[in-house]
Amino acid sequence: MTTGSSQAWPRIASLATAVPPHRVAQDEAMDFFQRSFDIPASRRGRLKQLFLNAEIETRYAAAPMHWYEQAHSFELKNDLYIDRAIDLLKQVAIDSLTVAGLACSDVDTLVTVSSTGIAVPALDVRLMEELPFRRNVQRLPVFGLGCAGGALGLARAAACARAQPGSRILCLVVELCTLTFCRSDQTTANIVATALFGDGAAGAVLTTDGPGPAIKAWGEHTWPGSLDVMGWHVTQKGLELQLSRGVPDFARHRVRGVTDEFLASVGLELADVDDFICHPGGSKVLKALEDAFRLPSGGLAASREILRDYGNMSAATVLFILKRVLMTSAADNGRSERTRRYLMTGLGPGFSIGYLVLESD
Numbered sequence: 001m002t003t004g005s006s007q008a009w010p011r012i013a014s015l016a017t018a019v020p021p022h023r024v025a026q027d028e029a030m031d032f033f034q035r036s037f038d039i040p041a042s043r044r045g046r047l048k049q050l051f052l053n054a055e056i057e058t059r060y061a062a063a064p065m066h067w068y069e070q071a072h073s074f075e076l077k078n079d080l081y082i083d084r085a086i087d088l089l090k091q092v093a094i095d096s097l098t099v100a101g102l103a104c105s106d107v108d109t110l111v112t113v114s115s116t117g118i119a120v121p122a123l124d125v126r127l128m129e130e131l132p133f134r135r136n137v138q139r140l141p142v143f144g145l146g147c148a149g150g151a152l153g154l155a156r157a158a159a160c161a162r163a164q165p166g167s168r169i170l171c172l173v174v175e176l177c178t179l180t181f182c183r184s185d186q187t188t189a190n191i192v193a194t195a196l197f198g199d200g201a202a203g204a205v206l207t208t209d210g211p212g213p214a215i216k217a218w219g220e221h222t223w224p225g226s227l228d229v230m231g232w233h234v235t236q237k238g239l240e241l242q243l244s245r246g247v248p249d250f251a252r253h254r255v256r257g258v259t260d261e262f263l264a265s266v267g268l269e270l271a272d273v274d275d276f277i278c279h280p281g282g283s284k285v286l287k288a289l290e291d292a293f294r295l296p297s298g299g300l301a302a303s304r305e306i307l308r309d310y311g312n313m314s315a316a317t318v319l320f321i322l323k324r325v326l327m328t329s330a331a332d333n334g335r336s337e338r339t340r341r342y343l344m345t346g347l348g349p350g351f352s353i354g355y356l357v358l359e360s361d
Contacts, residue, residue: 010161010169011212012358013102013205015323016095018088019060019310020176020199026056032065033194036183051195055283055304059198059311061178068181074238077179081117082126085174085201089127092203093172100205104131108167109138109160113153113315115146115232115349116175116239123174146230147279148220148348149173149315150202151356155218157206158356165208174201175314180232180239189243196282198311202319213326213342217266217357221258226351247281247347252288255353259293259345262355272341276300277325277358279318279346280307289345302328318346322358329360 030051061068062084089112097104110133112124119126122141127133140160145152150173157171177197182190206215229247232239244250263269276293280286280303290299298304306320313320322344329340344356 008162008165008208009214009216010158010206010208011210011214013207013210013212014096014099015202015204015319015326016092016099017200017202017316017320017323018091018095019201020062020084020088022061022064024059024061024065024198026051026054026058028065029059029194032068033191036069037186047191050191053283054195055308056196056311057308059313060200062176062199063179068178071183074236077238078117081176081179082119082123084176084199085114085117085119085123086126086130088174088201089123089172089203090130092201093127093131093170096170096203096205102168102205104133106168107133107137107170108164109140109157109169111140111142111153111157111160111169111171113142113145113149113171113173114175115144115149116177116180116314124172127172144349145315145354146348147281147312147314147317148346148350148352148354150279150318151344151346151354152220152348153315154204154215154319154344155220155354155356157204158215158218161206161208167207169206171204171206172201173203173316173319175199175316177312177314180241182237182240184237185240188245189241192243192282193241196312198313200310200313200316200320202316202323204319211361213358213360215356216359218355219262219265220352220354221262222350222352223254229349229351230347231349248284248288250351251281251285251347252291255289255347256292258353259355263343266357268357270294273343274340275325275329275342277318277321277342277344278303279321280304280312281347282312283307285347315346318344326360
């Protein structure tokens with residue numbers, strides 16, 4: 001990953017984000033859950049604490065709240081997923097290309113990441129019916145990476161750019177987590193999902209030509225015997241969340257070692273990292289990652305801010321964090337000429353972790 005001339009590094013020429021129009025305050029989400037499951041008064045205090053502990057103030061949903069108050073078949077949920085996903089992908093595709101000064105016809109490869117619905121033909125083909133991409137554009141639809149999909153999707157796009165210097169790669173991520181809500185599922189995992197999940201999309205243009213943060217390395221690690229840690233259980237009612245309560249402990253005790261190994265493989269160590277761009281998962285996972293990386297409490301400030309303002313948008317979340325960190329760094333770099341190095345991470349089904357090393361000039 002670290003060989004070759006500096007001119008061949010994939011660079012992020014632009015980055016755009018978008019959310020659906022339905023804003024949901026955390027209090028509103030909690031009231032909705034109590035109504036949906038008729039939570040007895042004796043349990044409401046504990047439920048309220050769970051929602052408060054999520055450290056989320058607002059998020060955005062693909063449908064208005066009254067839509068979620070009715071039971072829907074998997075087919076209806078998935079049809080809405082496809083419609084809303086294309087709307088958001090269209091927005092972030094246009095916005096990211098406009099910032100990069102490109103047209104749809106300039107795109108050589110489309111990398112499209114999503115794990116919260118099923119689409120065959122894939123989302124990228126459907127998007128091609130809405131926007132004038134070339135008919136010979138290369139397509140890479142990516143499914144099943146879950147929350148790690150933001151980091152690993154960007155890594156796949158970087159690999160495409162690196163393999164074809166001068167080409168233009170459009171990486172698109174969309175997750176509509178709220179559409180997986182199941183009214184008949186009263187498991188702890190579904191309660192946690194209701195307290196955490198939001199919807200969003202992001203788009204990035206990558207190329208080896210021109211300015212922008214350079215992606216210097218990428219990698220991943222998948223732990224054996226961990227299939228039951230996180231994922232979807234596919235049922236007739238939809239995608240039901242499978243989530244182990246041990247994820248924070250997993251992050252606290254098992255992430256640091258493999259992270260050190262990855263960094264060493266590219267000639268770095270943790271002390272070489274100026275800032276961390278970590279998919280939050282939830283507030284407990286953020287605290288665990290701060291402990292793992294020996295950061296002060298609250299050290300993952302940008303991750304906490306995005307979690308607070310948007311909730312957990314699965315794969316899209318880390319690109320929202322990246323955008324915020326780069327904007328902050330751009331202001332700081334006006335007062336400093338030093339190159340900054342970032343480590344991006346995302347935990348996802350498998351159970352796995354994805355990495356990117358980025359540098360801004």
